[in-house]
């Protein structure tokens with residue numbers, strides 16, 4: 001069975017990654033969301049094992065020591081890490097998987113021996129990013145300011161991705177994400193067996 005495709009989605013906090021992805025998942029089959037481990041406390045409505053694996057500092061440390069995390073970063077005073085077994089299982093089952101991670105972790109994964117497709121989701125302007133962050137009432141003013149500063153830094157990383165999607169219109173952004181994933185699935189190199197079957201080779 002062909003291995004799944006690893007998609008990495010980055011973009012500043014407030015770019016709308018979560019909202020866009022929810023809609024992408026409704027439109028596409030055979031796609032999994034990589035559930036990360038974090039020491040951040042759950043926000044209202046977040047579910048253990050669905051949004052994150054919520055860990056204490058000690059638990060996170062032990063995951064690190066056991067080599068269970070593919071990469072990890074510290075951001076906004078919390079730690080986040082990609083769970084290696086989660087990704088490997090999906091890919092080995094032939095499922096495509098999306099890692100929604102920030103740019104530093106994404107850069108670490110880029111340098112690993114994984115074939116991957118890198119997508120950057122961005123707001124259309126810094127003004128839009130400020131608007132989106134201020135519309136979030138889940139964080140304090142200090143957190144929003146820090147996220148804006150880091151968001152501007154992250155935007156500069158966009159050059160280094162395979163695809164860019166500007167989220168000035170959610171419907172269009174979702175269509176573009178679906179189109180990218182679909183096109184990647186149709187690449188000849190990922191469909192050699194199909195061609196052989198057609199040719200009965």
Ligand code: 5GP
Pocket residue numbers: 011012013036037040071072073075080081082083100101102103104105106
């Ligand atoms: P939030 O606290 O808003 O859920 O996430 C904060 C940031 O951490 C987001 O940019 C998100 O993409 C990123 N993030 C979530 N999980 C991981 C992970 O496993 N690794 C890395 N490097 N970043 C992550």
